[in-house]
Structure formats: C-alpha cells, structure tokens
Amino acid sequence: xxxxxxxxxxxxxxxxxxxxxxxxxxxxxxxxxxxxxxxxxxxxxxxxxxxxxxxxxxxxxxxxxxxxxxxxxxxxxxxxxxxxxxxxxxxxxxxxxxxxxxxxxxxxxxxxxxxxxxxxxxxxxxxxxxxxxxxxxxxxxxxxxxxxxxxxxxxxxxxxxxxxxxxxxxxxxxxxxxxxxxxxx
Numbered sequence: 001x002x003x004x005x006x007x008x009x010x011x012x013x014x015x016x017x018x019x020x021x022x023x024x025x026x027x028x029x030x031x032x033x034x035x036x037x038x039x040x041x042x043x044x045x046x047x048x049x050x051x052x053x054x055x056x057x058x059x060x061x062x063x064x065x066x067x068x069x070x071x072x073x074x075x076x077x078x079x080x081x082x083x084x085x086x087x088x089x090x091x092x093x094x095x096x097x098x099x100x101x102x103x104x105x106x107x108x109x110x111x112x113x114x115x116x117x118x119x120x121x122x123x124x125x126x127x128x129x130x131x132x133x134x135x136x137x138x139x140x141x142x143x144x145x146x147x148x149x150x151x152x153x154x155x156x157x158x159x160x161x162x163x164x165x166x167x168x169x170x171x172x173x174x175x176x177x178x179x180x181x182x183x184x185x
Contacts, residue, residue: 011062014166017072017114018051019082019107019158020180021135026050029098032151033137037096042140049175050135052084052100054111054161055124064123069163069179071117075110081157081183082107084133086150096138098150107133110161110183159183 021029030047037044057068083103090099102108111131118124138144162180166173 012059013062013065014059014168015057015065015068015178016164016166017054017057017068017118018162018164019054019110020051020160020162020177022156022158025153025156028151028153029135029137032148036148036151037138037146041142042096042138042144043172045137045139046172049173050137051162051164051175052107052133052135052158054107054114054131055118057118057124060123064121065163065178067121068118068123069181071114071121072161072163072179073181075114075117076161076181076183079110079113079183080106081159082110082133084153084156084158086153086156088150089146089148090134091138091143091145093143094139094141095136096140096144096146097134097136100133100135100156102133103155114161 026047029050033044060068084100084107085103087099087101090097100107108131115124115126115131119126160180160182163178165176165178167176
C-alpha cells in the first residue's frame with residue numbers, strides 16, 4: 001500500500017497558493033490569538049501556518065509544480081500588493097478565521113487571475129462560493145462560539161505570493177514554501 005504522498009510510484013504533493021503575511025502583521029496576529037483565543041477548547045494555528053489562501057490544489061503530481069509556479073508568476077505580474085485590514089472574526093464548523101477587508105479589491109483580482117490560470121492548467125476547480133480573504137487562526141472539533149474583537153493589524157500589504165507544500169504530520173500540517181513570487185513583477 002502506498003502512502004498518501006505516493007500513488008503508483010509518482011510523488012504527489014499537497015499544494016496551495018497563498019499570500020504570506022508580513023512579519024509585523026504576523027506578530028500582531030499571534031499576540032491577538034494568544035490574548036483572545038488562547039483559552040478556547042481548540043488549537044491555535046501556529047505562526048508559521050498563518051497566511052491568506054488564494055487557491056487550495058490538494059494532492060497533485062510533483063511534475064505539475066513547474067506549471068503551477070508559472071501560473072503563479074503570470075497571475076502576480078502587474079498586480080500591486082493588496083491592502084488588507086482585519087474585518088471580523090468568524091467561525092465555521094471546524095475553524096475560526098479572521099476575515100479581511102480587501103481595500104481596492106487587489107487580493108480578489110489576484111485570486112481570480114490565479115484561479116483562471118490554474119483552471120486552464122487543469123489543476124484547480126473553483127469553489128461555488130466567492131473567494132473570501134481570511135486567515136485561519138483556530139481549529140476545533142466543536143465550535144467554541146467566540147466573538148473576539150478583531151485585532152488592529154493596521155494596513156497589511158503582502159509583497160509576495162507563494163506556492164506552499166502542506167506536509168501532514170501526526171502533530172498537524174507543516175507548511176513549506178516551495179517558491180515565492182514578488183507581486184507586481
């Protein structure tokens with residue numbers, strides 16, 4: 001029997017494209033998590049896993065990475081860094097998230113451009129609901145029904161977009177940046 005990362009001898013990687021958060025925003029977000037969410041019967045998402053997902057690709061053959069990076073480069077070309085602000089905290093059935101306001105819609109434009117290119121490659125299928133800029137900050141089995149005030153992150157302006165490899169471990173997923181691309185370049 002093959003592991004989930006191997007199928008028929010071909011390596012498969014669990015991939016997603018995302019905006020890494022700038023260090024100052026990341027530090028403020030982690031501080032807010034610990035103050036406002038730390039007592040919940042849930043797991044805080046570790047700092048190294050905080051990001052804004054643009055497209056989750058799932059398990060893909062390793063030979064598709066070059067094409068995905070090409071789509072990422074093409075989508076990022078000419079797109080100015082987005083301007084994001086903390087909007088509100090929201091819970092789904094398994095995660096707590098900080099929903100972000102996308103001032104000027106640049107992150108949404110980037111997500112759309114990337115989705116189009118990834119769909120043309122045949123490596124991605126969009127969800128039916130519209131893309132929502134957010135950072136997953138909490139994971140749980142039963143919603144703790146928290147209602148914290150959002151943190152004051154100021155203006156968050158990621159300068160790059162990245163292809164991440166999600167490695168599943170018994171302690172949780174570990175995210176590794178495979179390649180990053182400067183926005184606007």
